[in-house]
Amino acid sequence: MTLIRDLYARFQVLIHEVAKFGIVGSLAFVVTLILVNAFHSGAGLGEITATTLANIFATVFAFVGNKFWAFRHRKGSHWRRETLLFFTFNGIGILITDGVVWLVHSGFGLTDNFSYNVANIIGIGLATLFRLYCYRRWVFLYAEGEAPAAEQLEPETSGT
Numbered sequence: 001m002t003l004i005r006d007l008y009a010r011f012q013v014l015i016h017e018v019a020k021f022g023i024v025g026s027l028a029f030v031v032t033l034i035l036v037n038a039f040h041s042g043a044g045l046g047e048i049t050a051t052t053l054a055n056i057f058a059t060v061f062a063f064v065g066n067k068f069w070a071f072r073h074r075k076g077s078h079w080r081r082e083t084l085l086f087f088t089f090n091g092i093g094i095l096i097t098d099g100v101v102w103l104v105h106s107g108f109g110l111t112d113n114f115s116y117n118v119a120n121i122i123g124i125g126l127a128t129l130f131r132l133y134c135y136r137r138w139v140f141l142y143a144e145g146e147a148p149a150a151e152q153l154e155p156e157t158s159g160t
Contacts, residue, residue: 017070017136024065025128028058036120037113047105047116048098051123055097059090071140082139089134096130097123 008015035054039045045053063086100123104110110119 018132020070021066021132021135024062024070027065028062029124031061032058032124033117033120037117040116041113047101051098051101051120052094055090055094059087059094062090063087066135066140071135074140074142085139086135089131089139093127093131096127099123100126 032054035057036050039050039053040047043050063083066086067082097120101116101119104115104119108115110116
């Protein structure tokens with residue numbers, strides 16, 4: 001039990017950030033899937049257009065959730081810089097998702113709704129990994145430029 005407690009103490013900040021990022025991302029994922037199907041099947045938009053528009057709406061939702069909840073304790077950057085980097089990395093994430101959708105639809109010739117949704121889910125998953133890394137590394141920084149001791153991933157030593 002002590003090992004688990006020590007590991008939790010050591011990675012507490014990371015665990016909480018990833019959990020909050022996951023909640024925001026899960027909600028954005030639901031928004032994306034609902035909108036992508038509404039745009040594609042309901043409104044008759046093309047695969048890439050529907051995916052891109054749905055991801056733009058989900059990106060705005062995710063920005064608010066990540067900025068004001070998941071990473072709110074990281075106040076080391078200016079609002080304008082964070083916003084620019086957030087939307088830049090999300091733009092790359094949208095290209096990742098669009099690339100997977102294009103590959104499945106045009107490259108493999110799988111044009112049914114099931115394949116389209118699976119391609120979206122895979123693309124979103126790959127883009128999410130990319131975004132989490134970028135948010136933690138470049139977007140939502142700490143004020144002093146240093147991570148708190150619990151996140152430095154070095155064992156603590158005591159003087160006693």
